[in-house]
Amino acid sequence: MRRVRDDPKALAIVLPSLARRAGRAELARGRIRIGEAEIERGAWRTCDVAGHRLIEACAIAHADLDDSVLHELFLHGDFEERVIVLRHVSLLPIQSVTIALLGEVQRTNTAAWFEALVCDNDLLARAVASGRLPRDDAYKILLKGAFVDLRLHRFYGIEHHASAELTRFVTGLATEREAAGRAVWVDTNRLVAHAPIEGSVDRVLRGLEDSRAEYRHASVDGLAVLLATHGDARLNAAARGAFERESDPGLRVRLSELI
Amino acid sequence: MRIFEPHAHMFSRVTDDYERMALSGIRVVLEPAFWLGQNRTSVGTFIDYFDTLLGWERFRSEQNGIWHLSTMGLNPREANDDRVNDAVLEVLPRYLEKDGVVGVGEIGLDDQTAKEEKFFLAQLELARVHDLPVLVHTPHRDKKRGFERCIDLIRDAGFPMERVLLDHGNEETIRVTRDLGCVSGFSIYPNTKMDPPRMVRLIQEYGVEGIVINGACDWGVSDPLSVPKTVLRLEGAGIGDDDIERLVWRNPIDFFAQSGRIDEAALLQRPRQDRSETFDGNSMLRGQDPATA
Numbered sequence: 001m002r003r004v005r006d007d008p009k010a011l012a013i014v015l016p017s018l019a020r021r022a023g024r025a026e027l028a029r030g031r032i033r034i035g036e037a038e039i040e041r042g043a044w045r046t047c048d049v050a051g052h053r054l055i056e057a058c059a060i061a062h063a064d065l066d067d068s069v070l071h072e073l074f075l076h077g078d079f080e081e082r083v084i085v086l087r088h089v090s091l092l093p094i095q096s097v098t099i100a101l102l103g104e105v106q107r108t109n110t111a112a113w114f115e116a117l118v119c120d121n122d123l124l125a126r127a128v129a130s131g132r133l134p135r136d137d138a139y140k141i142l143l144k145g146a147f148v149d150l151r152l153h154r155f156y157g158i159e160h161h162a163s164a165e166l167t168r169f170v171t172g173l174a175t176e177r178e179a180a181g182r183a184v185w186v187d188t189n190r191l192v193a194h195a196p197i198e199g200s201v202d203r204v205l206r207g208l209e210d211s212r213a214e215y216r217h218a219s220v221d222g223l224a225v226l227l228a229t230h231g232d233a234r235l236n237a238a239a240r241g242a243f244e245r246e247s248d249p250g251l252r253v254r255l256s257e258l259i
Numbered sequence: 260m261r262i263f264e265p266h267a268h269m270f271s272r273v274t275d276d277y278e279r280m281a282l283s284g285i286r287v288v289l290e291p292a293f294w295l296g297q298n299r300t301s302v303g304t305f306i307d308y309f310d311t312l313l314g315w316e317r318f319r320s321e322q323n324g325i326w327h328l329s330t331m332g333l334n335p336r337e338a339n340d341d342r343v344n345d346a347v348l349e350v351l352p353r354y355l356e357k358d359g360v361v362g363v364g365e366i367g368l369d370d371q372t373a374k375e376e377k378f379f380l381a382q383l384e385l386a387r388v389h390d391l392p393v394l395v396h397t398p399h400r401d402k403k404r405g406f407e408r409c410i411d412l413i414r415d416a417g418f419p420m421e422r423v424l425l426d427h428g429n430e431e432t433i434r435v436t437r438d439l440g441c442v443s444g445f446s447i448y449p450n451t452k453m454d455p456p457r458m459v460r461l462i463q464e465y466g467v468e469g470i471v472i473n474g475a476c477d478w479g480v481s482d483p484l485s486v487p488k489t490v491l492r493l494e495g496a497g498i499g500d501d502d503i504e505r506l507v508w509r510n511p512i513d514f515f516a517q518s519g520r521i522d523e524a525a526l527l528q529r530p531r532q533d534r535s536e537t538f539d540g541n542s543m544l545r546g547q548d549p550a551t552a
Contacts, residue, residue: 012352012353013352013353013356014356015353015356016353016354016356016357016358017356017357017358019358020358020520076306076310076353078313078314078357078358080358108539108540109537109539109540109541110537110539110540
């Protein structure tokens with residue numbers, strides 16, 4: 001801690017050994033708020049916390065610490081260093097390094113880096129709300145998450161920034177997968193209901209009859225959103241029909257609340 | 260026989276070499292940072308090279324069933340080059356803290372110039388600060404005097420001899436190094452430096468204590484299977500399995516374990532050769548099915 005307070009360049013020397021020295025044990029689960037950010041504590045490891053504390057201490061001691069330092073630490077970091085830097089950035093207010101690193105993780109195929117920055121936290125939603133990340137860029141990031149089957153609930157609050165454009169993105173992925181006979185992103189119907197376009201309601205209603213419970217769960221959640229925003233007789237009838245057919249106890253409870 | 264190959268420049272070798280090495284019993288390769296056949300003109304190319312050793316090269320090695328470790332350093336040839344020498348010294352500390360970096364090297368002398376000595380001493384100090392052993396390249400020309408000069412510099416710097424591996428030795432230098440407390444390395448080459456029959460005679464005379472052997476394979480006429488071929492010669496000469504294992508496994512592990520970054524139990528297991536895995540999205544496959552590649 002003293003080293004990085006004295007000299008910000010020491011960060012580049014201290015970070016590489018953090019995983020080795022602080023360990024990789026996961027923290028206890030629990031959703032918490034730190035400053036502006038909301039995160040899942042269980043996604044963090046002891047070395048991530050140590051890294052965050054070190055970078056924070058350095059930034060406090062050197063008010064003029066440039067954003068580019070974090071970007072450089074990422075660019076020349078090994079696997080673990082990159083995770084540590086990204087986790088740290090996920091806690092910060094949205095700034096230029098956030099946008100730069102969102103671009104980096106959008107281009108990477110390393111799941112751990114992508115997840116460290118935009119999953120199990122509200123960073124993507126905050127970035128959109130700040131106006132510094134163009135919505136289309138945020139949608140591409142979310143689409144990448146959908147492409148590799150990361151669940152929607154890991155991108156806290158992003159559904160509140162849904163739009164017809166995002167629905168087009170996600171629906172496009174779904175129809176392409178369906179044409180190829182491949183599994184569709186399970187959260188498709190959960191998300192498209194927030195900003196339905198032509199065909200979205202039919203998609204959600206079809207999903208209520210899916211043989212797989214997790215897809216029906218997503219469709220029921222989608223139906224709930226549609227009822228709250230576009231309630232009509234057809235949707236009410238669909239909810240009643242689904243309730244009568246449904247055998248999953250949890251889903252029956254959920255549907256009974258919608259009728 | 261399990262083999263720890265303590266000096267191989269795999270960056271310069273093809274993937275088939277990894278496969279042949281794995282089949283020959285090599286479980287671990289240690290890749291020292293070195294000269295690339297021509298001088299680099301900016302520090303950026305060193306940074307990219309160091310990152311490659313720790314990144315793609317490690318991945319490529321493990322995909323072929325061999326653990327990959329490194330030493331990092333400014334080689335003596337380019338220590339003479341003012342376009343890069345100071346800048347490389349500046350970036351080295353961060354690399355000396357990376358996982359899998361178990362020493363400083365190759366450092367030492369080549370042309371035996373004042374600049375080489377300056378950067379050799381500076382890197383001995385880095386090794387002290389980062390608590391790492393050193394892999395010392397010794398000159399190919401005027402070797403005996405170069406060995407002696409390296410030893411003098413190490414002594415004058417007060418660097419502990421047990422943390423020094425003096426590499427590229429021969430029948431002359433073993434007489435100088437055997438009682439120093441350092442480890443003596445021998446690079447076994449097809450035609451030069453040291454060959455398997457000479458190495459057998461040397462082991463018969465001096466034993467295996469404080470000795471390691473390597474292939475030092477690179478982009479030149481060299482052999483990544485030098486160590487397993489020498490093992491065969493040693494067996495044929497009646498050297499016992501325990502001594503051979505000490506020479507090609509225990510000795511290099513004991514030396515580099517001084518870094519505190521070697522987990523021998525992990526090295527005894529083969530790396531997971533999952534061909535569906537990627538490094539930053541890139542795989543070893545070229546459109547092949549991971550199940551059959």
